[in-house]
Amino acid sequence: MDKYIGLMSGTSMDAIDAVMVSFEAATPRLLAHHSLSLDEQLRSELTSLQQPGNDELNRMARLDIKMAQLFSEATMGLLKEA
Numbered sequence: 001m002d003k004y005i006g007l008m009s010g011t012s013m014d015a016i017d018a019v020m021v022s023f024e025a026a027t028p029r030l031l032a033h034h035s036l037s038l039d040e041q042l043r044s045e046l047t048s049l050q051q052p053g054n055d056e057l058n059r060m061a062r063l064d065i066k067m068a069q070l071f072s073e074a075t076m077g078l079l080k081e082a
Contacts, residue, residue, distance in 0.1 A: 032082035
C-alpha cells in the first residue's frame with residue numbers, strides 16, 4: 001500500500017499539522033495524524049517578517065532552518081503515531 005505524508009502550517013501559525021493518507025481505495029483514507037505546536041516566540045518572529053525591517057534575509061533564513069527542523073519533528077511524531 002502506498003502511503004503519503006502531508007505537512008502544513010496555516011496562516012494562524014499555531015502548529016504544524018501532519019497526516020498520513022492512503023489513496024488505495026476510491027476514497028482517501030486517513031491513517032494517522034499529528035500536530036506539533038509552535039511556541040509564542042517563534043510565532044512572533046515569523047509574524048515580524050511580514051513587515052520591513054533590519055536584516056530580513058538573515059532572519060528569514062534562520063527561521064526557515066528552524067521551521068525545517070520542526071517539520072522534521074512533526075514527521076517523526078506522525079511516524080510514531082502510525
